Amino acid sequence: xxxxxxxxxxxxxxxxxxxxxxxxxxxxxxxxxxxxxxxxxxxxxxxxxxxxxxxxxxxxxxxxxxxxxxxxxxxxxxxxxxxxxxxxxxxxxxxxxxxxxxxxxxxxxxxxxxx
Numbered sequence: 001x002x003x004x005x006x007x008x009x010x011x012x013x014x015x016x017x018x019x020x021x022x023x024x025x026x027x028x029x030x031x032x033x034x035x036x037x038x039x040x041x042x043x044x045x046x047x048x049x050x051x052x053x054x055x056x057x058x059x060x061x062x063x064x065x066x067x068x069x070x071x072x073x074x075x076x077x078x079x080x081x082x083x084x085x086x087x088x089x090x091x092x093x094x095x096x097x098x099x100x101x102x103x104x105x106x107x108x109x110x111x112x113x114x115x
Contacts, residue, residue, distance in 0.1 A: 003062060003099075011105060014056060018107045031110040051109035059100045 022032050033051040040046070 003060065006060065007058065007103070010058070011056065011103065014105065015107060022108060022110065026111070031113075033107040033110045034113045035109045036112040051106050053104045053106050056103045056105050057100070058103065059098070061096045061098050064095045064097070 018032055025032050033054075035051050036049055037052065038045060038047045046052075
């Protein structure tokens with residue numbers, strides 16, 4: 001899977017999961033991602049009239065495969081590596097590079113906490 005597809009799917013599923021959970025949480029008197037909140041973080045007061053931005057932190061391994069001199073592609077490393085197949089000749093080299101980045105995301109807004 002390419003990195004751009006991994007990031008896209010991950011962010012979509014986070015938003016869809018939060019939106020899906022919102023109904024159940026609201027029914028029990030809770031709220032997800034409240035609006036109109038004032039809070040203290042890192043010694044400073046913050047106020048958000050809309051929902052509070054969340055940081056989605058990605059820490060992924062990217063693989064680059066070179067087989068018999070031709071670049072096969074770069075993708076997200078999601079599991080174990082199997083280098084080689086039966087009855088296959090040639091040389092295959094794989095490099096894994098770690099990439100970390102943060103994407104700010106405003107989730108679907110919940111109830112307003114102050115008027």
